[in-house]
Amino acid sequence: MIELDKRTQEMLEEVRSLGRTHIRPMGLEADRTAMPPPVDHEFYLICTRQGGLVSRMIGADESPNALDWKPVRNFLVGEECAYWDRGVALSLPGPGLGGPALRNTGTPEQRQRFLSIFEDHSKARWGAMAMTEPEAGSDVARIKTRARKVEGKHGGDEWVLNGQKMFGSTSARADWVVVWATIDPELGRGGHRAFVVERGTPGFEIIKIEHKMGSRGYETASFVLEDCRLPAENLLGGEAFYEARKGFKASMATFNMTRPLHTAHGVGMGRAAPDYAVDFVRNEYPAQGRRRQRALERLARIRRGLHTARLLYLNAVWLAKTGQSNVLEASFAKMYSPPVILDAVATALDILGEAGVRNDLLLEKLYRDVKILDIGEGTQQVQRHVVARQMLNMPGS
Ligand SMILES: Cc1cc2nc3c(=O)[nH]c(=O)nc-3n(C[C@H](O)[C@H](O)[C@H](O)COP(=O)(O)OP(=O)(O)OC[C@H]3O[C@@H](n4cnc5c(N)ncnc54)[C@H](O)[C@@H]3O)c2cc1C
Incomplete structure (x- = not known):
């Protein structure tokens, strides 16, 4: 595994600390009340910590010439925020999905x-x-x-x-x-x-x-x-x-960055589930029992899937940053990740048994959160279409 640069490690630590104290509790509250967090003192605390770096990092920065840590860092920080609560992460200030569109298509004056x-x-x-x-x-x-x-x-x-x-x-x-x-x-x-x-x-x-x-x-x-x-x-x-088909191409180019970002968020959410289940297994199952061993084997399989999904999105990001086409790789990441992420949460729920379905626990909420993730930025079927069009070298692909 490559070693992350110091700044990225600091940023991730910052998100972890905010996640524990603010992002996760705010997410649970938002789920309970079905309302995004109010823009109050606590909200501003997250937004302004480290000069607003956390909220700014959540959007993807797609400057194509940047082969440094910053672009990858944005995605890793996005993943970490989603680990604590994706909904709250998306409610934080920033250009959101409008950012990639502006950066891909906007003139320098419009970007400014x-x-x-x-x-x-x-x-x-x-x-x-x-x-x-x-x-x-x-x-x-x-x-x-x-x-x-x-x-x-x-x-x-x-x-x-x-x-x-x-x-x-x-x-x-x-x-x-x-x-x-x-x-x-x-x-x-x-x-x-x-x-x-x-x-x-x-x-x-x-x-x-x-x-x-x-x-x-x-x-x-x-x-x-x-x-x-x-x-x-x-x-x-x-x-x-807007000559020829450039308008449509621009909208599609936007997805080449938002699909990996979506996957990064999914990996973060998916990671939260086995972590929860590991704690449960550690506390509830006898140390040497077969039940514990079987549960840990299932969780290991899940971790492997999530790790693969992370490598897929990082690969798509790296290609874009180095000025290479990433249409296929962005779709691979988006196509591969939803079932793996859903399986991660479903398996964690299975392991907890009846305790898992209680709606005062994180897992039940996560299950609903991750299901919705599959829909945005193109469903799995749509990603297969993208890949098929690429394979056939069809126009517009
Ligand atoms: C939480 C959330 C946030 C969103 N945010 C945004 C946003 O910020 N901006 C925005 O513009 N949109 C947003 N969307 C909309 C999202 O992009 C669309 O829901 C998505 O594109 C799917 O469109 P649809 O819901 O109309 O489903 P449909 O297109 O009607 O698809 C329904 C089903 O049919 C399948 N299907 C469709 N066409 C084919 C085909 N040709 N072959 C095989 N199967 C097919 C799909 O895979 C899917 O399973 C958001 C959606 C959600 C749920």
Whole structure:
């Protein structure tokens, strides 16, 4: 195993300490009340510790030239935060899924304008990304939210958005949301455009916050866009960017970083389960008994699976950081990890027996949390499609 640099080790230690004292308890409370943690003193304590480093680290930094520890560190810190509670980790301030979209597609001016707001850690700010619609989930090419270019009231171009988005993580609290729309559904993937919609823009309205089975530490929301007018500068990447199929490619490139990050979170959550069960086995089963030995064998198998999932996401990150294509590897990580993670929690529950299903214990909550993880960023079936398209060298892959 490679040795982590000193800063990464310090960061992980910091998260562990915060995790024990704040992140895990806040996550259990959020699950019980079905409400994300309030943005109060305790919340700010997490956000501002070490100059806000913890909350900033949770988002993935995809600068392609960075072959140093920092990018890998972000993912490892993300994994560790999710170990304590993924929902709370995602509720912490930062650009969220909007970050990769902005970094992949935004112009330098847009990156400066929308990402620099996160540098002031005394204020909690969020970003978000909205692709999913009532009739476009896995098949993102079917989005219908319409973008029309019109003449601005004071000259120059403006854009008008109309449509509905759903399941946008942290959209309800976001300072801005990257919204994917189409200039013409007939153009399919080639019609995709991304816009930054700022909070308070007339026509942008949150209509529903979902009650989820798990991962309740952060909210997912539906919103509508009704004649929502945006200045030309809010078209992500600018007009020149959207030649041929570049719009769709940009949205897909975003997933090449968010899929490994999703996997990192899953590995963190999955690790929490065998750790819990090991404590149980240590305390409850006789030292030399067969029952103990069988349980530990099952847990060893789980640890192997989680370790493999970690290597898969790190490999995908490393390829991206070194400027190489990681489409396959990002999908491998996302495809491989959900069953392994679900199995980790299910096996831990089995080992605890009836004690495991009590809803005042972590495992029952974890089971609901990890099930939901499989859906976002493309399900396993969708990842198989991605891999198949790559194998066939199909356009758009
Ligand atoms: C907690 C949570 C947070 C989310 N956050 C965001 C967010 O921030 N932004 C955002 O844009 N979206 C977000 N989503 C939405 C998520 O990306 C979608 O739910 C996901 O893309 C699946 O879409 P769907 O739910 O419409 O399912 P469907 O696309 O309807 O899929 C249903 C089932 O059919 C399968 N399936 C679909 N197509 C095929 C096919 N061609 N072949 C074989 N099987 C297929 C799928 O694998 C799945 O099992 C979030 C979802 C959740 C649960």
